[in-house]
Amino acid sequence: MRFKSVMLALLLAAPTAAMAQQPQPPAGDALFTRACATCHKPGQTAVPPPEALREYTPAAVLNALTNGKMAIQGATLTTAERVAVAEFVTGRALAASTRRSNQCTAATPTADPMRGPRWMAWGGDATNTRYAAQGGLTAQDLPRLKLKWAFAYDGATSARVQPALAGGKLFAGSDNGELHALDPKTGCTYWTYKAEFGIRSALSVWPYRSGNTTRYAVFFGDQKANVYAVDSITGQLVWKRKADDHPNAAITGAIAVADGKAFVPIQGLGEETTAGRGDNKCCTFRGNLTALDVNTGAVLWKTYTVDEPKPRGKNARNGTDAFGPAGGGIWSSPTVDQARRSVYFATGNGYADPVQPMTDSVVAVDIQSGKVKWFYQGLKGDSWLGGCPEKSTGSGCPEVSGPDHDFSAAPMLATIDGRQLIVIPQKSGVAHAINPDTGAMVWQYRFGEGSALGGQWGGTVDGRQAYFGNGSYRSEKPGGVRAVRAGTGQQAWSVDAPPVLCAGQPRCNASQAGAATAIPGAVIAGSIDGGLRAYAADGGEILWQFDTNRTYETVNGVPGTGASIDGSPLIVGGGMIFVNSGYGGIAARPGNVLLAFGVD
Numbered sequence: 001m002r003f004k005s006v007m008l009a010l011l012l013a014a015p016t017a018a019m020a021q022q023p024q025p026p027a028g029d030a031l032f033t034r035a036c037a038t039c040h041k042p043g044q045t046a047v048p049p050p051e052a053l054r055e056y057t058p059a060a061v062l063n064a065l066t067n068g069k070m071a072i073q074g075a076t077l078t079t080a081e082r083v084a085v086a087e088f089v090t091g092r093a094l095a096a097s098t099r100r101s102n103q104c105t106a107a108t109p110t111a112d113p114m115r116g117p118r119w120m121a122w123g124g125d126a127t128n129t130r131y132a133a134q135g136g137l138t139a140q141d142l143p144r145l146k147l148k149w150a151f152a153y154d155g156a157t158s159a160r161v162q163p164a165l166a167g168g169k170l171f172a173g174s175d176n177g178e179l180h181a182l183d184p185k186t187g188c189t190y191w192t193y194k195a196e197f198g199i200r201s202a203l204s205v206w207p208y209r210s211g212n213t214t215r216y217a218v219f220f221g222d223q224k225a226n227v228y229a230v231d232s233i234t235g236q237l238v239w240k241r242k243a244d245d246h247p248n249a250a251i252t253g254a255i256a257v258a259d260g261k262a263f264v265p266i267q268g269l270g271e272e273t274t275a276g277r278g279d280n281k282c283c284t285f286r287g288n289l290t291a292l293d294v295n296t297g298a299v300l301w302k303t304y305t306v307d308e309p310k311p312r313g314k315n316a317r318n319g320t321d322a323f324g325p326a327g328g329g330i331w332s333s334p335t336v337d338q339a340r341r342s343v344y345f346a347t348g349n350g351y352a353d354p355v356q357p358m359t360d361s362v363v364a365v366d367i368q369s370g371k372v373k374w375f376y377q378g379l380k381g382d383s384w385l386g387g388c389p390e391k392s393t394g395s396g397c398p399e400v401s402g403p404d405h406d407f408s409a410a411p412m413l414a415t416i417d418g419r420q421l422i423v424i425p426q427k428s429g430v431a432h433a434i435n436p437d438t439g440a441m442v443w444q445y446r447f448g449e450g451s452a453l454g455g456q457w458g459g460t461v462d463g464r465q466a467y468f469g470n471g472s473y474r475s476e477k478p479g480g481v482r483a484v485r486a487g488t489g490q491q492a493w494s495v496d497a498p499p500v501l502c503a504g505q506p507r508c509n510a511s512q513a514g515a516a517t518a519i520p521g522a523v524i525a526g527s528i529d530g531g532l533r534a535y536a537a538d539g540g541e542i543l544w545q546f547d548t549n550r551t552y553e554t555v556n557g558v559p560g561t562g563a564s565i566d567g568s569p570l571i572v573g574g575g576m577i578f579v580n581s582g583y584g585g586i587a588a589r590p591g592n593v594l595l596a597f598g599v600d
């Protein structure tokens with residue numbers, strides 16, 4: 001009996017002892033202070049402040065720390081600690097995913113991408129003009145457009161990866177690192193590929209060689225400058241290549257393919273937004289265009305946009321080494337001109353002195369060697385670094401902080417009345433037309449006041465007129481759409497932004513900096529206010545509008561929310577419009593849906 005009594009006492013005590021030994025959940029507030037609070041400060045704008053983070057879901061913050069732009073910081077934390085931070089900053093517990101498989105019952109289509117409805121490059125084709133002449137929609141169809149289905153990116157902080165359409169499949173990706181092949185008509189899933197980090201670039205579909213066979217792959221880049229080629233039919237990885245070794249390198253612009261090469265644009269936002277406040281050596285990132293072998297991913301050449309950085313003494317504020325020049329990131333897709341054997345790309349501002357001649361520029365390089373043929377600088381001396389004052393000496397900051405007026409749009413190679421021009425809008429609020437043979441300016445047109453914050457992501461040209469949404473986020477009068485005669489730059493019409501659809505919500509703005517898209521008789525533009533609008537090509541009146549600011553029942557079961565539309569949000573093909581809603585970031589409201597519209 002004594003033995004049984006002792007055993008009973010031990011058994012009764014065991015759960016209590018186990019509970020006493022069980023580790024306590026990590027303290028999210030302390031972890032946030034240690035790993036995140038240096039950048040996420042109340043009231044600041046370079047990165048989302050703590051109050052803005054409460055708008056995200058815990059799953060979205062966890063994804064950012066695991067796959068996305070915060071993966072470097074998240075790598076210092078355990079999985080449990082990342083969960084604790086996500087729950088602390090959002091004020092909510094992490095919920096289980098409600099995603100359902102929603103697999104397509106039919107076999108994966110194997111149609112030739114060149115023979116059916118398609119949008120295979122950032123701008124629809126290699127010219128990047130974003131004119132869907134054969135997209136199956138005209139202005140007359142717009143009043144009959146209806147929402148057909150919605151797909152939500154699971155655990156994503158934003159919906160801003162422009163999809164691609166080819167071979168009977170719609171390809172969609174997000175910052176959760178997932179690439180999906182969907183049925184364009186229903187939204188069901190044929191296959192899903194998981195990238196190593198969050199997908200940030202627009203998607204492209206281009207041919208590659210497998211032995212003696214020509215196949216097609218989906219090309220894209222992630223938050224850590226990895227390039228992927230994924231077979232468009234099987235969803236299997238063809239190759240992956242690290243395109244740049246700088247810790248802040250990332251790929252935002254779509255990858256273009258021609259002449260057996262994949263042209264990869266590299267940007268360094270991570271250094272631009274944090275180096276002015278942190279204790280890292282500032283600044284060393286160099287924007288570049290890297291050419292890879294399209295079949296293997298091997299590096300063929302690399303063209304930098306700024307000179308190699310050198311020591312510039314000590315940063316008087318924190319004692320770290322100061323370096324420069326730096327910057328000149330490439331935000332957008334390159335444009336290939338086979339006739340001239342040229343590749344055109346556009347660059348952003350510098351981060352550190354001395355100022356450089358190819359920042360805020362359009363650059364033409366030789367398609368075979370990457371050698372610079374010419375460059376056109378839209379704004380001289382624009383060096384800008386997050387956290388730096390307007391003027392500074394001995395701090396590692398630029399001596400004079402520029403206005404931050406990048407080129408974040410792709411050059412459009414437009415044909416007007418038998419001649420070609422490169423047409424491109426800039427964050428300064430000025431559009432430029434450039435001679436593709438010489439780089440000389442042909443015309444300029446001011447479409448807005450311009451301002452820092454965000455980007456001016458792209459216009460569209462229909463062969464007759466060029467159209468630009470007005471960003472100018474911090475100006476007194478953001479938003480609106482402008483049309484100019486593409487051959488001369490003379491204004492055809494101008495309409496102001498309508499009343500915002502998000503009144504009373506944080507980061508509600510009328511800015512329309514997202515890349516516009518033209519169809520016969522109309523131009524379609526999104527807005528930070530969450531509105532998707534189509535304007536008449538011949539006068540600018542609004543022909544159709546859809547308010548995306550709501551929750552959606554999605555085909556894959558994931559809770560979906562629409563909000564700001566920005567970046568490169570939409571494509572047109574097969575009589576449908578596919579648009580992302582919920583851009584997120586520091587200047588827009590978060591969401592996670594891909595919406596599909598078709599004609600009833």
